Amino acid sequence: MPEGPSIVILKEAVQAFRGKKVIAASGSTKKFDVSRLTGKKVIDFKSWGKHFLICFDKFTVRVHFLLFGSYRINEQKDSTARLHLAFTKGELNFYACSLALIETPLDDIYDWSADVMSDTWNAGNALKKLQKSPATLVCDALLDQTIFAGVGNIIKNEVLFRIRVHPETEVGNLPLAKRKELVKEAVQYSFDFLAWKKNFELKKHWLIHTKQTCPRDHIPVIKKYLGKTNRRTFYCERCQKKY
DNA sequence: AGTAGTGTTCGGCC
DNA sequence: TGGCCGAACACTAC
Structure with missing residues (x-):
């Protein structure tokens, strides 16, 4: 999963959710309060190297798959998702990944x-x-x-x-x-x-x-x-x- | 069945 | 202060 091109493939695969509102968010991550994603609209999906970025209005969720991370689009694995995002039509699930909430402008921290x-x-x-x-x-x-x-x-x-x-x-x-x-x-x-x-x-x-x-x-x-x-x-x- | 690896961070130790 | 190193994390293909 991890190298840059694989993240580009993911970014392309989730385009249908761009501009869509998260109707329910859950997951086992303790890095931030997942509930604050509920009701928020995904502005864009971006990537930087091995980072997958889910952009909301005032903040961004960073997903890093490390060595073992995985994801499912419109389906689930047996294991608990670190982050689950439900949309009116479809869902995104991320497993065994490193998550972070970024509240600074992306241009300040990423050298594109x-x-x-x-x-x-x-x-x-x-x-x-x-x-x-x-x-x-x-x-x-x-x-x-x-x-x-x-x-x-x-x-x-x-x-x-x-x-x-x-x-x-x-x-x-x-x-x-x-x-x-x-x-x-x-x-x-x-x-x-x-x-x-x-x-x-x-x-x-x-x-x-x-x-x-x-x-x-x-x-x-x-x-x-x-x-x-x-x-x-x-x-x-x-x-x-x-x- | 055990092993090792597409990765990164963190804490401890000089 | 900072560089280096090992541990931890957590999944699965071979």
Whole structure:
């Protein structure tokens, strides 16, 4: 569920509820008083990276699915929903997710240009942010949500394989052209991810993530927990160059 | 049946 | 003060 493109799919899937009034709200979340949503109209649904945003007039509900979260539209799971929103026609249910009520204007807290899925994505900004911490490993940089909001571990592994860069390369050691390629491919792969996910064929297109053998060199893929993020990283020692 | 992972936050410890 | 690390959270596919 969690990576940015999956949140875009959710956003598209709930469009029918845009402008509709919540006739009943319930759920097990203790982060805020759910009853205050009752009777309120959903102004819009937005997303920023892995954040799903349900916008009301004076506040916004932020949903983050972490590793295990899920949702159902017009149906329910057996488990208790963290948040349940009933509309005149249909319902939205969110499970095992992190919820928050945001009362500050979204523009004050979200840098929309950092969202790889956004129309306002700004590659130049990302590049500038990368230059600021040259000692950061590329495997960590890609997971930095302030630079590449929406990029998750699958996208990280696939992007580095595509551009043939070793995950332990320091950002500052990457030639500028290669750094630009990193930024460009983070977005490109995210949109490929989106298209494949919509067709339920994402896994089929993985080249390195969870793979045993490198499709280029036909040698064993290395699996290690790397970087400060210490996340599962799959890479090929031969075709992914360490700069 | 047990394990591990598409993620983040928080508290404790240097 | 701040960086680092492990725990916690909680679900489910393999």
